[in-house]
Amino acid sequence: MTTVNALSEIAALMGDPARASMLSLLMDGRAHTASDLAHNAGITAQTASGHLSRMVEANLLAARAEGRNRFYRLASSEVAHAIESLMALAGTRAAPASKAAAWRRDPDLRFCRTCYDHLAGQVGIAVTDSLTRHGHLEPKGPRDWQLTNSGELFCERLGVDLDTARRTSSRHFARQCLDWSERRPHISGALGAAIADTFFKRGWAERLRRSRTVRLTDSGRRALGSHFAATV
Amino acid sequence: MTTVNALSEIAALMGDPARASMLSLLMDGRAHTASDLAHNAGITAQTASGHLSRMVEANLLAARAEGRNRFYRLASSEVAHAIESLMALAGTRAAPASKAAAWRRDPDLRFCRTCYDHLAGQVGIAVTDSLTRHGHLEPKGPRDWQLTNSGELFCERLGVDLDTARRTSSRHFARQCLDWSERRPHISGALGAAIADTFFKRGWAERLRRSRTVRLTDSGRRALGSHFAATV
DNA sequence: GTAATACTTCGGTAACGGCCGAACCATTGA
DNA sequence: TCAATGGTTCGGCCGTTACCGAAGTATTAC
Numbered sequence: 166m167t168t169v170n171a172l173s174e175i176a177a178l179m180g181d182p183a184r185a186s187m188l189s190l191l192m193d194g195r196a197h198t199a200s201d202l203a204h205n206a207g208i209t210a211q212t213a214s215g216h217l218s219r220m221v222e223a224n225l226l227a228a229r230a231e232g233r234n235r236f237y238r239l240a241s242s243e244v245a246h247a248i249e250s251l252m253a254l255a256g257t258r259a260a261p262a263s264k265a266a267a268w269r270r271d272p273d274l275r276f277c278r279t280c281y282d283h284l285a286g287q288v289g290i291a292v293t294d295s296l297t298r299h300g301h302l303e304p305k306g307p308r309d310w311q312l313t314n315s316g317e318l319f320c321e322r323l324g325v326d327l328d329t330a331r332r333t334s335s336r337h338f339a340r341q342c343l344d345w346s347e348r349r350p351h352i353s354g355a356l357g358a359a360i361a362d363t364f365f366k367r368g369w370a371e372r373l374r375r376s377r378t379v380r381l382t383d384s385g386r387r388a389l390g391s392h393f394a395a396t397v
Numbered sequence: 398m399t400t401v402n403a404l405s406e407i408a409a410l411m412g413d414p415a416r417a418s419m420l421s422l423l424m425d426g427r428a429h430t431a432s433d434l435a436h437n438a439g440i441t442a443q444t445a446s447g448h449l450s451r452m453v454e455a456n457l458l459a460a461r462a463e464g465r466n467r468f469y470r471l472a473s474s475e476v477a478h479a480i481e482s483l484m485a486l487a488g489t490r491a492a493p494a495s496k497a498a499a500w501r502r503d504p505d506l507r508f509c510r511t512c513y514d515h516l517a518g519q520v521g522i523a524v525t526d527s528l529t530r531h532g533h534l535e536p537k538g539p540r541d542w543q544l545t546n547s548g549e550l551f552c553e554r555l556g557v558d559l560d561t562a563r564r565t566s567s568r569h570f571a572r573q574c575l576d577w578s579e580r581r582p583h584i585s586g587a588l589g590a591a592i593a594d595t596f597f598k599r600g601w602a603e604r605l606r607r608s609r610t611v612r613l614t615d616s617g618r619r620a621l622g623s624h625f626a627a628t629v
Numbered sequence: 630g631t632a633a634t635a636c637t638t639c640g641g642t643a644a645c646g647g648c649c650g651a652a653c654c655a656t657t658g659a
Numbered sequence: 660t661c662a663a664t665g666g667t668t669c670g671g672c673c674g675t676t677a678c679c680g681a682a683g684t685a686t687t688a689c
């Protein structure tokens with residue numbers, strides 16, 4: 166009884182187009198201002214304000230005030246994971262024909278995007294596969310990986326900030342996250358975020374404004390080949 | 398755009414109390430008649446019929462006609478997984494105080510229940526943990542386990558029907574499924590279902606009518622100790 | 630100080646969608 | 660063939676809620 170209501174309440178919250186649009190934008194893992202979210206969802210500020218406070222109330226979002234701005238972000242990676250799992254469902258929802266059409270409409274998003282704060286899509290999968298293929302990453306427990314000695318070395322040489330990643334002890338270090346477009350897990354958690362950071366810092370990838378879509382630069386494409394022995 | 402709409406549509410479908418109630422009942426993994434679902438949700442047959450056809454249309458449910466009855470079941474284990482992940486979110490949703498209260502209201506459900514067609518809750522976790530602890534089960538790939546030689550032997554001695562389980566080749570054999578109450582994976586897939594079957598056939602557990610809740614019998618409690626070296 | 634920006638609260642409107650009664654198919658059983 | 664049961668379709672009612680305009684509160688800028 167209780168659990169049923171909880172299910173319908175959470176789902177209903179995600180079930181409104183405007184709110185879904187906001188959540189979708191926030192899947193880039195960054196904090197956005199209320200007006201940014203309102204504009205993106207195509208609604209007025211006052212309407213958005215209502216939506217946002219309801220989602221904060223339900224612990225889907227966290228809010229932080231800064232000057233006269235209010236920044237909203239997803240409350241936890243669990244929220245991001247639930248959204249991904251719904252999107253994975255949505256992929257099988259449509260008939261095969263229209264499903265392919267829908268994805269063709271969003272090829273960039275399928276190619277490379279952020280999922281909360283780590284890389285996803287074909288590029289995220291390529292990186293993850295390369296790490297496991299070379300024995301840098303091995304399964305540890307049900308939904309995690311661990312870095313091997315060679316993986317440790319590899320990350321250091323790459324310039325991945327492992328210390329900071331390890332310092333956020335509250336968070337899973339190398340978590341598996343189901344990719345809704347590729348239907349296979351990519352690396353998330355603190356390590357996933359640190360790797361994504363490296364990609365941005367070294368100019369291998371850049372975020373597109375107002376979107377989860379990420380563009381792989383030319384040097385990024387070369388880096389994938391030279392460092393990861395992967396092509397995309 | 399496309400993916401956003403898909404998200405909101407799926408979520409909205411789960412977001413109606415009556416539909417959520419139906420989905421929740423169907424989480425027992427069995428097929429239920431339309432009137433059964435209607436009665437359980439507290440709505441009339443004609444209202445339920447509308448809900449059900451919408452969910453079939455969206456590939457959340459699968460329908461099978463049998464005589465003048467129509468049986469509905471969850472369309473796939475992915476659907477079950479998405480529902481579980483939403484429930485896991487709902488658990489953290491409320492403030493710690495009321496969250497504990499909500500769970501205390503449903504102690505049986507937390508203790509032992511079916512998730513789709515396999516055991517979940519504390520009992521499901523106890524069984525899974527015992528299997529891994531004794532080296533009967535080991536990780537294989539990102540979200541699966543595999544049965545070791547000793548595990549093979551153990552299951553045979555227990556009377557688990559491995560042959561039938563292996564014959565359903567379309568399905569994952571030993572899948573990991575995140576438990577929303579315990580926050581850790583328990584065993585699902587064909588093997589998980591076969592183990593649950595064994596529990597029911599040997600009288601170790603029995604389903605409660607119209608609910609996912611499962612009662613562990615006295616002999617079941619003893620079996621957990623003698624066969625699995627586990628207490629709950 | 631005043632003006633401008635960012636956001637929220639309130640009130641009223643409009644529309645979407647859940648709900649049931651009634652009527653309508655389809656299968657079973659006498 | 661006729662009644663009974665399970666399920667679906669149709670039409671109209673009603674409640675919920677998303678939405679925006681207007682007005683109100685902070686915070687920053689001049």
